[in-house]
Amino acid sequence: MSYYEEDQLERFSELGKHRPDLFEKFMAWYQACQEDGALSRREKALIGLAVAHVLQCPYCIDAFSLSCLEAGSNMEQMTEAIHMASAIRGGAALIHGLQAHNSVSKVSM
């Protein structure tokens, strides 16, 4: 038994059982975001994949991996997107090193 169950992605709509008005608003927004616009569906799917990795959401990773393939991306492109997101996350951690430097400076002679 795992906390994350693969088939829960398909049961997402069950969240609309309570306050369906809010769920419908979310779905409309969510779908609209993914349509072709100033960015293509392919670019948006790659953004989704990158964000999914930063969030470390297994549902989103499953879903956007498939979306990327169906939008025509290949593993090189998808891996670059994952590295990009991970590098920003790594950089965001690293910049906090200056906080540590500051803290240490404050209490050091």
Added chain:
Amino acid sequence: MSTVLPVIQAEPAVRAVVDFDEKLRRHGLELRAATLDTLQVNVGKLCNQMCKHCHVDAGPKRTEIMTPETVNQVIDAIRQFRIPTVDITGGAPELNPSFRYLVRAARALGSQVMVRHNLTVMFQPSQTDLPEFFRQHQVEVVSSLPYFLEQQTDAQRGHGVFQKSIIALRRLNAAGYGIENGGPVLNLVYNPVGAFLPPPQKSIEADFRRELMERYGISFNQLFTITNMPIKRFLDYLRRSGNEERYMRKLVEAFNPATVDSLMCRNLVSVDWTGRLYDCDFNQMLGLGVAPEVPQTIADFNPEKFARRRIMTGRHCFGCTAGAGSSCGGAIASA
């Protein structure tokens, strides 16, 4: 909801409606034949490749081959009914000893001839002159190349296929194919390398055009995206990999009623290596013959009797109606 990015489900998963005819009825649609323009001739299951997605289960050990007698019956039908387009497929159709005879006869009768050419058959004994043969008879060449990179192509079509395919495409270009100047036509076919739907045809065609030219100096006319059908070898893969239910659900959920008018079965009759008739090559591989009220063999074929015939369907038909749709000529509608 979007059929291209069905990331999360707005509706509960569709499990109930898996009957294709029932799905059509719910949309007020009926699938009947329109004007016949193509006779698709499957001249046998012998192939030099063993592609993992092959709906024919074709391969080097298959022995089913259309005989010269049946080929002559096909030619008689083309002559008698002046069939506009003859689409020759297999297996690797070139490996049938009567292949060139059929091509010459169909061209002499004025039919447009297209051949489903796997590219690597060009390296088989006595096949190296295929580009010149195709050009001499103004054959339209349709060739599978699932991706413009080696890893994906070889994963689907076998080790070493990509490099041979690139050499073969260069030979076709050298023979004048795919040059976009009104010369002979070379169209490519994209199949997803796995259990997912094809990307939008125009978008992936632009990628292929750019990448094949930049990386290999290769040009072509059009790219057709074709959905993998959940039958035969691809179905085996779906089952082995645990993807069958999810893939079928995806096809059903992505049903696009706008594709139905343009389905290839409406304008095509398929003949197998024994001369039996089918509504499409997929039905042929499932042994699902034409409706019992019409003639069953090429020897008895008559287009008048086939007009408005009832098309025989199965759950695999969802493969042709999903998203932008799928046919031997690629996507057929907007997703």
